[in-house]
Amino acid sequence: MHLSSLKLTQFKNYERQSLRFSPRLNCFVGFNGAGKTNLLEAIYYLCMSKGYGSAADQYNIRHGDRVARLEGTFDLGDGAQDKIVIKLRKRQRKIIERNGTPYERISEHVGRYPVVIVTPDDISLVLEGSATRRKLLDNSLSQTDPRYLNHLITYNKLLENRNAQLKELDGRQDSSGLLGVYDAQMEAPATYIFEKRRDFVAPFTELLLEAYAAISGERERVGLEYHSQLSDQSWGDLLRDRTEKDRILQRTTGGIHRDDLIFTQEDHPLKRVASQGQLKSFVLSLKLAQYRLLERSTARTPILLLDDIFDKLDHERVRQLLQLVMSSAFGQLFITDTDPERVTSLIGDHPGMEWERFLVAEGVARNEDEWKQLIEEE
Numbered sequence: 001m002h003l004s005s006l007k008l009t010q011f012k013n014y015e016r017q018s019l020r021f022s023p024r025l026n027c028f029v030g031f032n033g034a035g036k037t038n039l040l041e042a043i044y045y046l047c048m049s050k051g052y053g054s055a056a057d058q059y060n061i062r063h064g065d066r067v068a069r070l071e072g073t074f075d076l077g078d079g080a081q082d083k084i085v086i087k088l089r090k091r092q093r094k095i096i097e098r099n100g101t102p103y104e105r106i107s108e109h110v111g112r113y114p115v116v117i118v119t120p121d122d123i124s125l126v127l128e129g130s131a132t133r134r135k136l137l138d139n140s141l142s143q144t145d146p147r148y149l150n151h152l153i154t155y156n157k158l159l160e161n162r163n164a165q166l167k168e169l170d171g172r173q174d175s176s177g178l179l180g181v182y183d184a185q186m187e188a189p190a191t192y193i194f195e196k197r198r199d200f201v202a203p204f205t206e207l208l209l210e211a212y213a214a215i216s217g218e219r220e221r222v223g224l225e226y227h228s229q230l231s232d233q234s235w236g237d238l239l240r241d242r243t244e245k246d247r248i249l250q251r252t253t254g255g256i257h258r259d260d261l262i263f264t265q266e267d268h269p270l271k272r273v274a275s276q277g278q279l280k281s282f283v284l285s286l287k288l289a290q291y292r293l294l295e296r297s298t299a300r301t302p303i304l305l306l307d308d309i310f311d312k313l314d315h316e317r318v319r320q321l322l323q324l325v326m327s328s329a330f331g332q333l334f335i336t337d338t339d340p341e342r343v344t345s346l347i348g349d350h351p352g353m354e355w356e357r358f359l360v361a362e363g364v365a366r367n368e369d370e371w372k373q374l375i376e377e378e
């Protein structure tokens, strides 16, 4: 599977943009702030129905406009194609259509076109709070299991309602019985999500070890453990034990929204013992393991987006990563770079590699032939 074309209208700093892609390697080259990452964000949107960052949809509409439109054509092999259209509107729900028909649920879309993004911010997976690690779990499991995503949406909505009710009570006892209703409704999604996250760890760790060995050539034994309050207690017991605490703190202190992944190196917490280089290798390995897991579970070759890896990672690690992802074991790649010659020199090691380079400047992207033509016309 690959994305063969992309059309943007009033998306981020693009007024109108139309691009055709190579099924293998595509490189966006340009100065800082030109709009390279915005193209990766658009591709991510088409695959996941939302942006990679936490910004609300409306921030992706070009400043001063009220709507944005993204269109992507995915080639599925044997001549089959899917056309995905996403329409973003200020203060209204977005619309997502596949071949002209709007989806009823987001979960019908997520996972059809698996995608993995590698960004310099990935280091936050190790250094920051548990939310970033739950996002890795949720991102992976949502793409491989539509029921997981439905349960997650339901759980988050109920959690929001439960917290609102605790605030409303302002420390008083709940005579309405509403909390009990939420607790009962949350049990099925919480249990489902817990079981899926727990079962994710063993196969994922196996892929992580393979990726870590390939990226770093290091011999340390890395691993991960899944921590959840539900490992030791049933949902009912957990909430019963925390009733008083929740009432006093006015928020829900128990549940799968407190889960975490603990990364280890030789059984010690990774963050405490790993060198800078080992940390970076580990984080890249997490993403490559995610790639392999999605490939296995969806039976499609994921799209890999590599953002800003040249400027933020050291040369040797980038070289190793690119050698790996340019091999035939990977599918379509999108890379951003500020240096037009860098990828060219790395591709030298892969004769016959099919690739396309796009020059990006101030919200306009052109492939090289188009640029040459423009220069000749001038």
Ligand SMILES: Nc1ncnc2c1ncn2[C@@H]1O[C@H](COP(=O)(O)OP(=O)(O)OP(=O)(O)O)[C@@H](O)[C@H]1O
Residues within 6 Å of the ligand: 011, 012, 013, 014, 030, 031, 032, 033, 034, 035, 036, 037, 038, 039, 059, 060, 061, 062, 063, 308, 336, 338
């Ligand atoms: N909604 C929007 N409307 C208009 N412009 C926007 C919008 N959102 C972001 N931009 C602009 O997009 C540009 C950033 O683009 P992008 O992050 O893709 O740059 P880049 O080429 O990846 O840069 P770098 O090399 O620094 O990562 C900025 O100039 C920003 O002002």
